[in-house]
Amino acid sequence: MRHKLRTILTVVGIAIAILAFGMIRTVIAMWYSGVEASSPNRLITRNAVSLIFPLPVSYRNAIVVVPGVTEVTYAQWFGGIYIDEKHSQFPQMAVDAATWFKVVPENRISETELAAFLRERNAAVVGIQLARRFGWKIGDVVRMRSMIFPGDWDFVIRGIYTGAKKTTDETLFFFQWRYLDEQLRRLESWRAGNVGWYAVKIADPDRAASISEAIDRRFKNSLAETRTETEQAFVQGFISMSDTILVALRIVSIVIIGVILAVLSNTMAMTARERLSEYALLKTLGFGARHLVLLIAGESLLIALIGGAAGILLIGPTVDGFAVVMTSTVGAMFPVVGVSAATRTVSLLMALGVGLAAAIFPSWRAATLKIVTGLRRIG
């Protein structure tokens, strides 16, 4: 610690860089959380032209009899506004209450609450994170308008579901599709009888491709041809729209590592230059190149490790704070927030890698230093 300020600033720089690296990786991971949460034995059937075009609800009966299909449910995007648009950044869907939780079992709900949901036309089931965000309880009435459907809509919360996995989205709002359909028959009858997409449960994930083809073949040349794919591919399709941003983020994260490598390399190079006479002294005393390399690499690794550890410790609180800020400003963009063990591990490895790489040139210089040249530097 001969140059305390320089060392402290280097450690802080590494901490900030590792924090930024970890945060970017976490944001990318949160973006892909939907893909990870996808079930391998679930297919999505939607209108072949575009997801925004509906499918007849009658298709269910045809899909459920396709060999390999065990259950079918459906949903319709609602596009609701709760209080105002800022508060409405959470998904709302009209679903087939009788089958939804069978096809999507990772949305866990008690039998009592499910029965209550089935009983009432305007019942709603919400995710626990959503309920916490707005302070909703069982029995609360939630009023919404929709950007897609006419009128005001009152829902009564009858169930709060939790996610079976860490990657399960707990910010969804479900209500009964038949409530939506009844209202549409009254207000815009020409739009009634339709759903947004089907979720199809299959017995054997290895047969996903053939079952998808069978479903689509069933509706070929109809007014609403279908496109069926695995849930993972369906979600991936949304993410691919943001591919450019995600690639750019990945590049930025690598650039950040490059920057701290330059910072630490500069620090180590300056340190080595200042200590050339000491390295010459150590060689005079009989210490070999190996000793000097270990000395320099050890110091570089220690600085990188301290900075890296500090950065890694800060990733979690920073991500949590980021999620709170995002939710309060633009809404809950990422339903699943958390720093994975893989991100922490990669961040640590990056810090160690930087520590080692930054030591290469000064170690080489010390190892190849001629003693008389180094001693001359002291005068």
Added chain:
Amino acid sequence: MSDSLIEITGVYKSYRRDSLAIPVLENISLTVGAGDFLALMGPSGSGKTTLLNLIAGIDRPDRGTIRIGGIEIGSLSESDLARWRSRHIGFIFQLYNLIPVLTAVENVELPLLLTPLSKRERREHAELALNVVGLSDRMRHYPRQLSGGQEQRVGIARAIATDPTLLVADEPTGDLDKASATEILDLLGRLNTDFSKTIVMVTHDPRAAEQARTVRHLDKGILV
């Protein structure tokens, strides 16, 4: 004094400056007996430090042989030469060359790290060496807390800590005032007479040369 400890035969050394080869030592032959105290004198640029460096094994001659204690050090590999230095050479520098972040005793312990001694034994050896040079009350001081003369004593303690075969000193009093220089020279004299240490010292100070038993002069790379 007894048999020859150092035998230098036909040594040449030059340095390269860009494409130019500058001769520094020419056809140097010299013997130094065990227990001798040799002062190498000469004007600046005469090659005396270069010759000292060759004897200490921190540089290699272009031609010729250097045998110390029967070992032809020019034939040793870099790692073997480093090992040889750690066992046989105690180097005393003009500017002390202490590690500023280590205390006096830790500086003296440095060469002992290369020995198989335990931590406790290393500390005992270091404290003994500091005792010999009269600095046992300054063991935990850092170099910045010592005077020039005291720093040089620490340098000498470090040089003798491993009980080397040979002490080499490059202008050991060059950066000291008269009083401190006298103390250091007296100390070196005692190491030679009381402890039978073989010493080769480079100096341009006639008073320093008076302490030595043998004085040789170098002029333009040639022993006169």
